[in-house]
């Protein structure tokens with residue numbers, strides 16, 4: 564009797580071991596899926612999914628590290644706190660590496676470049692970035708709250724008394740404010756800018772750049788083990804062509820060169 568009991572226990576133990584081996588641990592990525600082509604919603608086989616460069620790189624990296632990726636959506640401005648308090652394992656959201664953010668989180672190696680550009684209505688009096696800093700211009704600039712576009716315009720324009728900054732929950736809302744004439748221009752990252760301009764008539768992106776930045780994933784200060792593994796995966800998947808192929812799929816090289 565004792566032997567049978569021990570056998571049953573051993574069998575159960577093995578079975579549960581197999582079950583554990585098959586279910587991969589979850590890796591939670593926080594993002595704001597309103598930032599095409601890095602993260603946005605799309606129906607894939609009738610299922611509403613978060614797709615884009617960040618979503619696909621994160622899925623490839625998670626698989627490489629032996630995790631199942633879970634995407635948690637939130638406002639962009641909530642991401643840094645969600646990372647530093649451990650609510651999510653990392654944030655990936657076309658997020659620019661900045662010294663201020665580095666005080667709260669650690670950044671992975673860079674995987675893409677972003678450029679802050681200016682969107683205006685066709686025929687606008689604003690024709691270059693310098694026009695934003697012109698004395699007496701009193702430009703109303705639309706931005707996405709808590710982004711680098713918000714930070715730069717607050718410092719360079721609002722704090723200098725050169726104009727005002729209107730902050731919106733996401734880039735699409737800021738662009739809508741431009742379309743309806745509530746703001747004179749929108750300062751935002753170049754790739755989403757292209758997508759928003761393509762989706763609305765009568766808008767153009769100015770040729771001059773406001774700032775050039777590096778995108779990286781953000782991790783909690785104490786979670787250096789995950790950060791190291793993430794960087795290792797990023798490197799391997801860049802070298803084997805996986806990550807370049809993901810970027811090329813969303814930003815074809817000939818289009819990027821335009």
Ligand code: GLN
Nearest residue numbers: 598656657658659710711
């Ligand atoms: N790159 C900008 C930033 O990090 C905007 C990112 C975003 O809106 N998702 O602030």
